[in-house]
Amino acid sequence: MSTSGAPAAALTSVAATDDGAGVTLTASALDATRLALLRDLKLAFRKRGQLVQPLAFFALVTMLFPLAVSPELSRLREMAPGVIWVAALLASLLALEFLFRDDAYDGTLEQYALSGQSLTSLMFAKTAAHWLLTGLPLALMAPLAALSLGAPSASLPGIVGSVAVGSVALSLIGSIGAALTLGMKRSGALLSLLTLPLSLPVLIFGARATQLAISGGPLLAPLELLGALAVLGVTLAPLAAAAAVRISLE
Amino acid sequence: MTWTWFHRLASPPYVYGLAARLTPWFAWPAALLIVAGLWGGLVLAPPDYQQGDGFRIIYVHAPSAWMSLMVYTTMAVAAAVGLIWRIKVAHAVAASCAPIGASFTFAALVTGALWGEPMWGTYWEWDPRLTSELVLLFLYLGYMGLRAGIDDTQRADRASALLAVVGVVNVPIIHYSVTWWNSLHQAPSVMRLGKPTISAAMLLPLLMMLLGFTLYFVAVLLVRLRSEVLARERTASWIREAVSA
């Protein structure tokens, strides 16, 4: 906990150079973003056990369906897109609770808000870190889940692609809910209630893309729509999350 | 000069008094219109050639659906105003809207289901309209849940206002994606919850119900608004007179 304060303070003086006249310069927005991102990644790797949890959850949920429905691969193949996406969505929700929790608890978030750096860029950095730690691994695990549900190996690249792009949008949308429920104890259910309705378009297009990947059809259209959602998210979500954080810290 | 009325609307004591005075002007016409609409719809209007007397559900279903959307829009606009200009009264309006909108969304879903079963053979259908309406219910519940989860009124106001605005941006996106998804899957029985081919005798009561419910909404909103305004004015001096009456 105590070590996380130092990088935050560094945001305001990272490019501090003594140019001989004793002037210190403050960090540029890009540097600040990069620093915040690296910090989150470093801190997350110190608690490697926690990183694995959403992935384990994803695998478990995927496993529930063959047991609950039928072990027949032909039937599973039909369900596979839905199962993968629901499992990914739920796993992503689980990981969302940790997005701001530690930083809100130890005051780093306040430091960010007061640092004079663009809070929006810092929100983007945190969300990017969240995606790298959760969404991307999920995208890499999705083909394994798909294979276990009877998907043909030719479909795997399409599956990785659709889950990778979709999870970007999910992380971004989720950051807004996480920021709004900052500091609430046991906010899990409320966070889900806030995030899931907003995630429905991602679910729809993502599952469709995955379905087309498995059946061998043209998945460019839903993939492009997913990409559009991700781009929309990148432009708007960090802004909304920053506003939400400021409201929560008031 | 022209902005005075606007500034007065931001003043809690003015709004409190105005709401009290205006309520009967909305409540009574609303009651009249609804009663007249019910009479026209249940008794006077002839049975539909296709749906018989079953079509009369429209006189409660359409107003409920209309309410669910109109109230959410009002809530989002009030929330945005409160967020941008930091006007407490606007936040009070938004807070007042939520339970009204949520309950009528529920009514719209239930009456729609009761209409669907005899007409199209199923209580529920995952078509764009029903699915979007269900999502709207969750948006309301999320809004109310967020408010309930935050103790500080000011923070609750601003957080839920942000949520309402984000939600409103999403409603067209959600509606579009559900429509797109639906068009791919060609739902087996196409549920048309649009108005049936409608004669004047059928249409007039419907319009009366729609208008009546709108006025009713304003009346209920005004009553709730007063309680929300009071709750946000902890120690203001005007309260003394207002509540001792």
Next chain:
Amino acid sequence: MKEFLDMGGYAAFVWPAYLVTLTVVVLNIVWARRALARSRAEARRRLDVRGERP
């Protein structure tokens, strides 16, 4: 009258629909009035505590 209540055979659907809607209409009125009464009582109590009630 019997015909009216029967709603051309659709009574089991039409009347519950009207009942649900009417319930929601009435409940909203009741809730709103109760909320106002509660707020007023709360405000009076706060003023009493501070000894400011005239």
